[in-house]
Structure formats: structure tokens, C-alpha cells
Amino acid sequence: MHFYSILERKRVRNMMVKYELKRIFTKRMNRLLLAVAVLIGVVMSVFAVTSEWYVDSDGVNHETPDAIRRLTQDKKQWKGELTGDVIAQIVADRQKIARDYPDDVPDTVYGERIQAYSDITQMVDSILGGDEGYAPDALLGITTDQAKDIYSIREQYIEQLIQKYGDTPEKQEFLRTQYEKTDTPFYYEPADSWDNMRLYATTYGIILVVLIGFLAAGIFSDEFSLRADAVFFSCRYSRTRAVRSKVLTGLLMATVIYWVGMALLSGISFAVMGVSGFNTPYQVDSPYCIYNMTFGQLYLIILVCGYIASLLSASVAMLVSAKTHSANIAVCIPFILFCVSPFIGRAMPFGTFFQLTPDQLLNILNCARDPYIYQIGSMVFRQIPFVMLFYTLVAAVFLPVIYQCYRRYGLKRR
Amino acid sequence: MELKIKGLTKDFKDFRAVDHVSCSMGQGVYGLLGVNGAGKTTLMRMICTLLKPTEGSVTWNGKDIFKMDASYRKVLGYLPQDFGFYPDFTVQDYMMYISSIKGLRPMTAKKRTETLLDQVGLRKMKKRKMRNLSGGMQRRVGIAQAMLNDPQILILDEPTAGLDPNERIRFRNLISELAEDRLVLLSTHIVSDVEFIANDILLMKDGKFFMNGTAEEIVSSMDQAVWSCTVPRKEADRYLSKYLVSNVKTVPGGAELRILAKRSPAEGAVMEEATLEDAFLLYFGEKAGEEHDGEV
Ligand SMILES: Nc1ncnc2c1ncn2[C@@H]1O[C@H](COP(=O)(O)OP(=O)(O)O)[C@@H](O)[C@H]1O
Numbered sequence A: 001m002h003f004y005s006i007l008e009r010k011r012v013r014n015m016m017v018k019y020e021l022k023r024i025f026t027k028r029m030n031r032l033l034l035a036v037a038v039l040i041g042v043v044m045s046v047f048a049v050t051s052e053w054y055v056d057s058d059g060v061n062h063e064t065p066d067a068i069r070r071l072t073q074d075k076k077q078w079k080g081e082l083t084g085d086v087i088a089q090i091v092a093d094r095q096k097i098a099r100d101y102p103d104d105v106p107d108t109v110y111g112e113r114i115q116a117y118s119d120i121t122q123m124v125d126s127i128l129g130g131d132e133g134y135a136p137d138a139l140l141g142i143t144t145d146q147a148k149d150i151y152s153i154r155e156q157y158i159e160q161l162i163q164k165y166g167d168t169p170e171k172q173e174f175l176r177t178q179y180e181k182t183d184t185p186f187y188y189e190p191a192d193s194w195d196n197m198r199l200y201a202t203t204y205g206i207i208l209v210v211l212i213g214f215l216a217a218g219i220f221s222d223e224f225s226l227r228a229d230a231v232f233f234s235c236r237y238s239r240t241r242a243v244r245s246k247v248l249t250g251l252l253m254a255t256v257i258y259w260v261g262m263a264l265l266s267g268i269s270f271a272v273m274g275v276s277g278f279n280t281p282y283q284v285d286s287p288y289c290i291y292n293m294t295f296g297q298l299y300l301i302i303l304v305c306g307y308i309a310s311l312l313s314a315s316v317a318m319l320v321s322a323k324t325h326s327a328n329i330a331v332c333i334p335f336i337l338f339c340v341s342p343f344i345g346r347a348m349p350f351g352t353f354f355q356l357t358p359d360q361l362l363n364i365l366n367c368a369r370d371p372y373i374y375q376i377g378s379m380v381f382r383q384i385p386f387v388m389l390f391y392t393l394v395a396a397v398f399l400p401v402i403y404q405c406y407r408r409y410g411l412k413r414r
Numbered sequence B: 001m002e003l004k005i006k007g008l009t010k011d012f013k014d015f016r017a018v019d020h021v022s023c024s025m026g027q028g029v030y031g032l033l034g035v036n037g038a039g040k041t042t043l044m045r046m047i048c049t050l051l052k053p054t055e056g057s058v059t060w061n062g063k064d065i066f067k068m069d070a071s072y073r074k075v076l077g078y079l080p081q082d083f084g085f086y087p088d089f090t091v092q093d094y095m096m097y098i099s100s101i102k103g104l105r106p107m108t109a110k111k112r113t114e115t116l117l118d119q120v121g122l123r124k125m126k127k128r129k130m131r132n133l134s135g136g137m138q139r140r141v142g143i144a145q146a147m148l149n150d151p152q153i154l155i156l157d158e159p160t161a162g163l164d165p166n167e168r169i170r171f172r173n174l175i176s177e178l179a180e181d182r183l184v185l186l187s188t189h190i191v192s193d194v195e196f197i198a199n200d201i202l203l204m205k206d207g208k209f210f211m212n213g214t215a216e217e218i219v220s221s222m223d224q225a226v227w228s229c230t231v232p233r234k235e236a237d238r239y240l241s242k243y244l245v246s247n248v249k250t251v252p253g254g255a256e257l258r259i260l261a262k263r264s265p266a267e268g269a270v271m272e273e274a275t276l277e278d279a280f281l282l283y284f285g286e287k288a289g290e291e292h293d294g295e296v
């Protein structure tokens, strides 16, 4: 009997969620917006796959969708560990080219030699730039011994960074531990598709998050805007299970839209561009990064953070619409949280503090480059794990509040 | 089966919309009759747990309905005056959605939806979007959704408002059909809606019940008689300002008036049988459909 009734409850719940979802997806306005979002996803994929160019050994420039695959193929000759000797070899070659062609490097030389190791010369320039970041052509001024010792140079800079960003012993200790975890010499495999997609996933994430906020705002305000509240609240489970189902629907909707959207964008893009470089450490791009992750992992973190932002967007929009009985303010809130707050943050004096605002969830590609660390008591933490954990909790904490807000409708005595 | 209302009062800020209303209802059709603004909707919203009373209580079989909460709503069906729906849902989806909120099992919901759409004559419309139905059809969906959970208490707030005369009649028949074995409370400001189908009529004015009983009881409680007389057209105005006139008909040689008065208002006036319509005029006076119409 008990088992049976649990099964029954589940069935009824599934039906509530099914029709609640159906309501979202049959609304004309929502359908239009979803169609636009799909279109943007496809267009962005097209941009992503055509954004690379490839110069062949005859110096001819190609901008076709297969350019990135040919580029990757070309770069793969340097795949493997970037030992001091490899670096020295590349630096020597690059210096020779600079000597041979002091004014302008011919396209043929670029296509034949420079292009293949351009990631690595960029990495060396970044290492040599230290905290200042990428120092263009810095490698032209170093000796072969310095090139061989590139990782020691990096370590010297790391020591400076630890002093600069570690203003307490705990922070210094923390930074040192992170840096020690990074293996040198770096492993290299061309990661252009991942590199490329960071920006597109971030941008598309912002679009999806705002869309999700918009759709979620309707879940708890449609009854009022359509004056269907009287029928709804006179139904048996209107103040209990139906409210929980609405909350669940919001989360499901956010999940489905976000991951389908991202699957679309990533699916098209990676199918065309290939997935080479998933395991390349992100330090090849950003040698002083305090996160030990690969290009592929960074991309996944960007996706997961976007998902957290989607859940937060849905839960805030549901909360505000359940409270105000209207979607008007609710649809603006995700927009303010994720799109406007960075501009306010930048204008404020507490720069570091504003690196913890929710918009950072959609700014992981920049966060990964910056050594933002925080300390509470003796605990030191980094920016990305903090925003991930914190905003997941915030989104979760809102859920019971939404439930309580909505179910109390009409129960004031005056 | 007993719905008992005791001292029920609702204040909106400093305006009292329902004022210490009491009554007890069992099986049968109850007509709640009153002009716009009388407080009918407010009263019904309280009975449907949509509004918490400022004072007083509503009990179902002895238990407070707000304490019963979901278990009370399980036996409740409500068609609000302002029947709002989800325009992009088809009729069937709408019915299924409401079924789910009512906690019906999917199989039961499907069967009930079929039966009810048959009953309200919308079987062929079930794949239509709600927004594409006529006003009358939308109302019929409204009544069908109220019936989904086979409620013991059926509350219908002005179910005939905005319908054309033919649809009105259809609707009245439908309601009588559905009323079996239930408590039906139906509000209206139109006498003919309840005259024949309600066993009991509750007259409501300024938030209070001031009379209840069968149509006959209410008619016989009138302390004035109904007279019919024909007067010259010039004099018609004089009668209209002096007496309560329930009907004016132009006839050759003047106007035929239906007048409420204790004594014969004119020579040759003939006493007529009073109707509920006349009682409504007497008790609600000139208010009927004038002063408050615009407010609601
Ligand atoms: N939410 C509200 N806030 C303030 N006044 C209200 C509210 N609802 C109804 N009223 C007022 O209460 C009175 C009774 O309204 P209502 O119950 O709708 O009457 P009826 O249904 O008989 O036409 C009206 O004067 C109306 O303006």
C-alpha cells in the first residue's frame, strides 16, 4: 500500500511537471525566443569554425572551415614535451628568421616555419613577460642558454608573483602549493579548437542564461498575468505539490535549455574543428595560471559555470516573480546580475571583492588568467571554485523560499 | 454534506466587502443573487480558500476549510467570474494540466477529460487552442475543469455573464444536469439565471445576506403588490419617478407599466402575480445594474 502510494505520487508529479514544461514550450513568445536562440547557436558555430585561418607553405591564406584542421595538422609536428632543448631549437629558428628578414617576414616563411610553432613562441613570450603578461617578441632578445632554461625563468617570476599576490603567509603557502602542482616541462598538443570555443561558449552562455531567466519568470507569474490564479489556487495541490513541481520544472527547463544549447554549439563546432589538445595544460596559454587544468577541462569548467549561472538565473527569476506576482521585474534581474553588474563592479573601489559577483560565472575565460585568491581566517581559496560553490548554494537556498512565497498567496487577513 | 459559514467578514484595507455573513448549505443548488459590488465574488473566493477571511469561519462537515487545506480542495470545483486560462494550451492540455494540479492520476484525468468535454459539447474542439475558442466555449471549458475532480462542492461565479441568450439557456440546463448529488453555489446579478434552477436563493447586498429562501418565499415576502396599468405617454414619467416600475411597454394609446405599490397606483390598474424579478427590483431598488456596474 505504501509502496503503491509512492508510485502514485510520482506519477502525478511527473504529470504536473510534464504539463508545466509543456506550458513553457507552447507559449508563443517562448517559442519565438527559443527559435532565435537556436539560430544564434548555429550562427555562432559557423563563426567559430570559420574564425581560424591557415597559411600553407606557398604562403597562401585559407579561411575555409577546414583551415583549423590543417592548422592543427601542421602544428602537430611539435606535439610532445616542450623540453628546454625543444624551446631552444624553436627560439633559435625564430631568431634566425628575424635576422634574415628584419623588416617583414614573407608569407611562405610564415606558412612553412613560424605558424607551426606559433603557440610555443607565444608561450615563451608570455613566460618572459612575467606578471606583465604577454611580451611580444621578447624571445628575440634571449640567449640559447636562457631558452634552454625557460622553466627556471618561469620559477623566478613565480617567486615574484607569490610575493606580490600573497599578502599573508597563508596565501603565499597556498600559491606555492598550486604552482608546485604544475608539471614542467609542459606537454604540448595544438588546442586551437578549445582555445577558440572558450569565447563562443561564454558568449552563448550569457544569451542562454538571460533566456532561461525570461522563461523561468513565467512559471510563477503566468497565473497572475493571465488571471488563471483563481482556478489554480482552488485546486487540491495548488499550495503544496504543484508548487514544488513548478520549482522542479524551472530547474529542469534551465537544465534542458542550457545543455541542449551548449550541445548544439559544441557539437557543430567540435565536429568540424576536431578535439585535438584536450589534454594540453592551460599553462601553455597562460604560464602563470594558478589553476592546474587542461584546455579541455577549462572548457568543461566554463560549461559547468554557465550551468550554475543558468540555475541561479532560473531560481532568482522564479523567486522574484513568485514574490511580485509579475514577470516584469523578474526578467530584468538575471540581466542585471549577469550583464550589468560587471560595469558597476568595475566602477567600484573594491576591485577584488567584485571579482566574486555572479557575472564571474560567465567570465571564467578571464578568471582563469588572474590569480585572485581570498582568505577567511586561515582558509585560502581561489576565485573559480568559490563562485561555483557559492552560487550553487545561493540557487539552492532560494528554492524553499520560492515555495513558501508562492503557496501563501491570498492568505493575508486584510 | 454541510458547508457552514459563520460570521464571515472580509475587509480590504478599510472597506468591508463581506460583512458577517452566516448560513448553512447542504446538497442542492443555491443562487447567490446581488447587484455588482454586493460582495458575491469576495465571499466565493473565501469559500474557495483563495482569500483568508478577516473574521469568521467556513467549515466543511464541521472542519475549518483553511485547516483542511488540500483535503478540502479535493472536493471543491470552482469557476471564477474572471475565468483566465493559458491561451496557447489546447483544450485537452489545459484539462490535463488542471487535472494534474488537482492530483488526478493520468489515466483518470484522461477519462474525465473525455467525459466532460462530451458533456459540455466540446469533444471536437479538444485539439484547438484555448485562445481560438469563442467566449461561450471558453466558459464551457471553465465549467468542465471545475468538474474534473467530481467535486462535492461546485462554486460558479457568474457563469452566464457575457453569454448570448441561447448560450445562457444551454448553460442553465448544463448546470442543472451537473447539480445532482452536489452542493452548487451559483452567483449572478441576473434573476432569470437562478429563478428556476436554484432551490434556495440568497439575496446579498452591501456585503450582507438580507434574505434567503425559495423563489416563492422571497416573492411572498414582498410587502407590495404588482400592478399593471396603461397610462397616457405624457404621464409615464410621473409614474416612473413616483413608483418602482419593473417594466414599461409601449402600447397603442400610451404606455403599459408594471408597478410595485401597496395600493392601486391608478384607476383601472390590475393586480398581477409577482415574480422574483419584481422582488429583486423591490429589494435592490434602483441600484440594480446602475451605480456599481462600472466598478467591478
Ligand atoms: N482585492 C480587493 N481590494 C479592494 N477592494 C475589493 C477587492 N476585491 C473586491 N473589492 C471590493 O469589494 C466589493 C465587492 O466586490 P465583489 O466581491 O467583486 O462583488 P460582486 O462579485 O458581488 O460584484 C466591491 O466594491 C469591490 O470594489
Ligand SMILES: [Mg+2]
Pocket (backbone or CB within 6 Å): B037, B040, B041, B042, B081, B157, B158, B296
Ligand atoms: Mg463578482
